[in-house]
Amino acid sequence: MDGCFFTYKYYICNRKLILLELTREEESALKGEQGETMQTAYRILVATGEATDAERLVPIKWAHLSGVNYNTIGDAGEEFLSNISKEARVKVKTSLNPMGFDIDNVENYNLSENFISKQLSIKKSYETMGVMPSFSCIPYEIFENPEEGTQVSFAESNAAIHANSFDKLKTNKESAFSALASALTGKSPYSSLRKESSSKLTIRMKVENPDELTYGMLGFFAGKVGNESVNVSGVGKMDHRSCKSLCGGMGTSGTCAKFDFDKDNPESEKIDFDENEMNKIYDELNTCEKGDLITLGSPQLGLEEISDLVYRLKGRSFKKKCMIFCPRVVKEQATKLGHVDKLTNAGCEILSDCCTCLTPLIKKDEVDGVTTNSIKGAYYLQNSNGVGVNLKPLSKIIEDETK
Amino acid sequence: MRKILVHGKVKGTILKSQNPINFLGTMDKKTGIINDKSHDLFQKSVKDRILVFPYGIGSSVGAYTIYSIKSNNSAPLAMVCEKVDLTVATGCALANIPLITVTKDEFSLLENGKEVSLDTDLPNPIIFPG
Numbered sequence: 001m002d003g004c005f006f007t008y009k010y011y012i013c014n015r016k017l018i019l020l021e022l023t024r025e026e027e028s029a030l031k032g033e034q035g036e037t038m039q040t041a042y043r044i045l046v047a048t049g050e051a052t053d054a055e056r057l058v059p060i061k062w063a064h065l066s067g068v069n070y071n072t073i074g075d076a077g078e079e080f081l082s083n084i085s086k087e088a089r090v091k092v093k094t095s096l097n098p099m100g101f102d103i104d105n106v107e108n109y110n111l112s113e114n115f116i117s118k119q120l121s122i123k124k125s126y127e128t129m130g131v132m133p134s135f136s137c138i139p140y141e142i143f144e145n146p147e148e149g150t151q152v153s154f155a156e157s158n159a160a161i162h163a164n165s166f167d168k169l170k171t172n173k174e175s176a177f178s179a180l181a182s183a184l185t186g187k188s189p190y191s192s193l194r195k196e197s198s199s200k201l202t203i204r205m206k207v208e209n210p211d212e213l214t215y216g217m218l219g220f221f222a223g224k225v226g227n228e229s230v231n232v233s234g235v236g237k238m239d240h241r242s243c244k245s246l247c248g249g250m251g252t253s254g255t256c257a258k259f260d261f262d263k264d265n266p267e268s269e270k271i272d273f274d275e276n277e278m279n280k281i282y283d284e285l286n287t288c289e290k291g292d293l294i295t296l297g298s299p300q301l302g303l304e305e306i307s308d309l310v311y312r313l314k315g316r317s318f319k320k321k322c323m324i325f326c327p328r329v330v331k332e333q334a335t336k337l338g339h340v341d342k343l344t345n346a347g348c349e350i351l352s353d354c355c356t357c358l359t360p361l362i363k364k365d366e367v368d369g370v371t372t373n374s375i376k377g378a379y380y381l382q383n384s385n386g387v388g389v390n391l392k393p394l395s396k397i398i399e400d401e402t403k
Numbered sequence: 404m405r406k407i408l409v410h411g412k413v414k415g416t417i418l419k420s421q422n423p424i425n426f427l428g429t430m431d432k433k434t435g436i437i438n439d440k441s442h443d444l445f446q447k448s449v450k451d452r453i454l455v456f457p458y459g460i461g462s463s464v465g466a467y468t469i470y471s472i473k474s475n476n477s478a479p480l481a482m483v484c485e486k487v488d489l490t491v492a493t494g495c496a497l498a499n500i501p502l503i504t505v506t507k508d509e510f511s512l513l514e515n516g517k518e519v520s521l522d523t524d525l526p527n528p529i530i531f532p533g
Contacts, residue, residue, distance in 0.1 A: 040497065043496050043497075044493050044496045044497060046496075047408045047409055047492045047493055047495065047496035047502075048489055048492055048493055048496075050406055050407070050408050050487075050492070051406070051408055051487040051488070051489055051492040052489070066462070066464050067464050067466070067467050069464075072427060072464045072467065072468075073464065073467040073471075074432050074467070074471050075471075075474075076432070076467065076470050076471035076473075076474035076475070077467045077470065077471065079474075080470065080497075157462055172489060173489060174489060175465075175466040175489045175490045175492070175493040175494065176464050176466045176467055176493075177466045177467075177493035177494065177496070177497050178489055178493045181493075251462070252461065252462070253460065253461075254460055254461075255458070255459075255460060255488045255489075357462075358427075358428070358464075379428075380428055383425075383428045383429055383439060384427075384428040
């Protein structure tokens with residue numbers, strides 16, 4: 001009996017420690033006194049807060065939402081968004097992840113009428129709620145970043161990791177729902193990733209002469225072995241492509257949402273990323289010898305990468321179709337600079353508003369294998385689209401696949 | 404650590420996974436069947452079970468998959484994890500699927516195929532009948 005009582009007391013005690021303190025106004029919203037939408041939004045924030053040991057909610061200045069592609073959210077998502085958009089309006093600047101296609105060239109892809117109309121309904125619901133139709137997974141590259149230390153709520157995993165690791169912003173690795181709840185309330189749980197802390201794990205980078213594919217695999221490894229944040233030692237200066245690849249890789253394989261670099265905490269556990277570890281990941285994700293087409297962009301390419309691609313091609317053309325995914329604003333800039341014409345002539349199709357990751361535009365009954373330099377793309381092409389993947393860095397893709 | 408993320412009361416049979424679950428891309432949104440060949444629940448359906456797994460991994464969009472399986476009547480009755488992640492927590496919050504986390508020792512006591520009752524208002528939320 002004593003034992004039971006002790007367990008009971010301990011348990012209550014434990015719960016009290018983790019319970020989120022809400023203000024009177026937040027409590028009232030949670031009870032439903034500010035309408036059903038707010039009640040749902042606060043229920044999500046409370047579950048998130050409990051999950052992340054937050055003691056309170058804090059204001060955020062920018063939300064970035066995932067859950068846009070009809071291919072991923074399906075009818076349940078479409079109906080849910082259509083429903084809440086009748087009343088829900090965002091309270092802060094809110095940007096949006098890619099959707100399933102680019103309306104300008106969707107006719108090339110034999111998508112069903114149903115897919116197109118459901119996707120357009122999702123687009124409309126977000127616009128009705130006041131969300132910016134950015135359709136991009138690289139908000140950090142197409143919007144001006146707020147000042148250092150600003151609290152934001154980014155759902156897209158590569159964007160959250162990039163914001164925390166390279167942009168000096170603070171975000172949880174939000175889910176589609178917690179970011180939406182943050183957009184609607186302007187608040188987010190004050191969880192550990194939002195505070196100053198040091199990583200409990202250090203990965204020693206032992207692979208020499210890394211390219212963006214190596215960094216993608218390092219990220220994938222870090223996501224597997226790490227928990228919340230990971231410190232990496234032994235990496236030199238990375239170009240922008242490698243940084244994005246690193247973040248995309250980590251977001252795919254685990255729950256981590258931050259890299260530190262050379263911030264070694266003496267008590268942290270050490271683990272090596274060497275050729276052996278890298279080859280294991282390569283063998284897991286490289287599933288065929290050659291692709292029927294090439295995809296570039298997961299995360300989407302920015303203007304710098306598109307300009308670099310034009311420069312590297314030096315007039316050469318792809319031997320097979322190359323799909324390039326980028327934000328609409330980047331395609332517009334690239335068009336003005338003449339890049340889009342050059343790349344189109346080189347056998348590329350430039351697609352805006354969508355991405356390799358979970359694309360409905362690549363179907364296994366039409367395509368056996370895809371060549372890409374993206375670890376994130378490779379994972380989802382294999383597991384969701386069901387096609388083989390041939391992984392190569394961009395330099396090798398240009399060497400092997402152009403003439 | 405013990406936590407209650409989404410409240411509720413259910414009774415059912417445990418379906419236990421030793422592997423983490425990536426809801427996006429590895430679970431069928433209509434049937435709740437896991438289609439990742441390397442997963443220990445490959446070809447198993449989570450429908451109407453008390454789904455016990457270490458934690459969720461992968462893209463945040465997985466929360467919509469949880470909402471989808473609920474809308475398609477293929478959702479688990481409840482979920483029990485060892486470690487909680489935001490995708491599973493918010494997906495369960497919206498779909499109103501009870502979700503708790505338990506300690507490592509308690510996790511190991513939850514065996515596949517066992518009947519349990521779960522009531523988040525009780526001091527000890529998991530009860531093995533008999």
